[in-house]
Amino acid sequence: MNQLRYAFEDIVHNKSRSFVFFLQITLSLMLFSFMLTHSFDLQKLIKKITMTNEYKNAYLMFDISDMDKFFNETIYEDDVVERMDNFYLWLTENKHFKSYAFSYEDLILKDNRLDDSLVSFTYDLTGDKCYSGLICNEDFINFFDFRLSKGRLFNTGDYSDTSNIIPVIAGYDYSKYFNLGDVIDSEYRIIGFFEKDSRYYDIKACGDLLSLDKSIVMPFQREKALQHDNLGLYDSIINKTVIITEDERVLDDIQKKSSELGLYTYSFRSVEEQLGYIKESSGEWVLSLFTFCMIILFFCIIGMICNMLQMLNNYIRELGIHILCGASKFSIVIRLFYQVFFLTLLPNIIILFIHGFSSNLLISVLLSVLLSTLVILVPFIRLMKTDMNTILRRSE
Amino acid sequence: MMSIIKLENITKIYGKKDNEVRALSNVSLSIEKGEIVAVVGPSGSGKSTLLNIIGCIDSPTEGSYWLDNSLIKNSKQKDMARIRNERFGFVVQDFALVERYTVKKNVLIPLSYSSKKISKNRADELLERLGLSEKKNVLASDLSGGQRQRVAIARALINDPDIILADEPTGALDKNTGFEVMKILTELNEEGKTIIVVTHNSRVAEMCSRVITIEDGMIRNT
């Protein structure tokens, strides 16, 4: 208790030093919590950067065939869906390169459990509410390495299922309104929910990672599509296929195969090329901001340590006197610690008064304890290493 | 008679291998309870070192030290601090007062580290006795040298220790004030305190019942 009293007196006696320390610690805490709340963006960015790496050898297929011919002739040919299926299989099960494929489907759903926050858009004319659906193959799921908060991923049976009820994995936001096993609009049975903020790339559309939180993800059921002559679905899923290969000759083979089947004429573009211009504009600032924060934080902490060391120097005579009167070095350290601890706690008390109790406060308090320990460490070692005789001699 | 302090072959070496300083070598001595002893010797001979070891501020490199027949090992800091606090009162040349504290607050410092139950009124009594009653709420920085040394003595006495260690208590004072301070110390000795005074001043040494001379870290036989 005596040390606590001395510590308070020290703080009051060194008003300006304490104030500087208070500012430093407040700034550090603010930076820390800022970084903490934005670490999410950082994770996103890191994921994006690693993704970009994985995309080093990825190619997109842009159909440059004559649209008139395609819509006026090709689609009316008897076996076009079979040929598309053939092409799809050749693309996705090829041993010479990897790929993944997906496509979008706007789902008009009528189910009173559906919350308006899930709606992606509303048709002006009919007032029908549309929900975003995504159809994908197994490689898509594997490529983005999705994690679920509940349930399971698709199995082989789900992809080959031809029944009327489609197994789906719903975005995280759906888990607030539905349970596993629920059937939405008597058609989509939920077998799993993605983790919050599960993301994927649609590089053809944009350079950002897209969230699945409000999406319903369906397996691409090839056999069913074939049975139903679903030409549109084949067309879009084939053209959204991303090819991953280190060997560019593969692209020629793809073109050859497509021509052979009388389907598309392609222009291939590498993902790097596609991302190139997008990359500069987005995300990068988060990294700079973090680096900037880290630098300031670093100097704050160094500043606080210097502050402590300086005060140890100014105080050494007085501390020596206390040691002469029966203080142990340990009680001196405790006294220093109380000072740091109090000044570190002060911003938290202010937060408490302004915002009340919250989990942020708890984190901030934990950070405070961490910071004060860090800051006290150097002076502590310094004090413990100087022998008493030296402390007293310096005080003479 | 029982020795209150007994040193046997005490050696103190400062510093590391290459530039070590032998501040004390093979010092043996004993001091009886109630003695007043002067320690004299040239500068750098090891007088303060000896006092620091006796006062549990420093530990010897070699040798044994018995305080009241119990061996002081180079033991825990905490124990050393307790002994320093309860058994010894220190008076030093530069007074070692906290300038920004009042006189009374300075006198009370040892109590904040003490487990002894001592009333704060004792500070008033001691200050009264040393003629400082009027000064008790004055800042230490506003006192004269003689007054400061008397405050230091009051502080040395607050915990009622049985040994007073004084390292050149008169060094920073003029002749008369120095003499007054020594008078206080001899009075305390008459009341039963064991007192060890390090000094350069032969007049001061003469006021003690025994003089120990140190040269080059060794006791010179007289």
Ligand SMILES: Nc1ncnc2c1ncn2[C@@H]1O[C@H](COP(=O)(O)OP(=O)(O)OP(=O)(O)O)[C@@H](O)[C@H]1O
């Ligand atoms: N912490 C230390 N580190 C290194 N050397 C030291 C240390 N303390 C004392 N010494 C050395 O030990 C020797 C004895 O020092 P000490 O202070 O005991 O002398 P002294 O007799 O008290 O001198 P003075 O009369 O000047 O006060 C000196 O040579 C001094 O330089």
Ligand SMILES: [Mg+2]
């Ligand atoms: Mg000395």
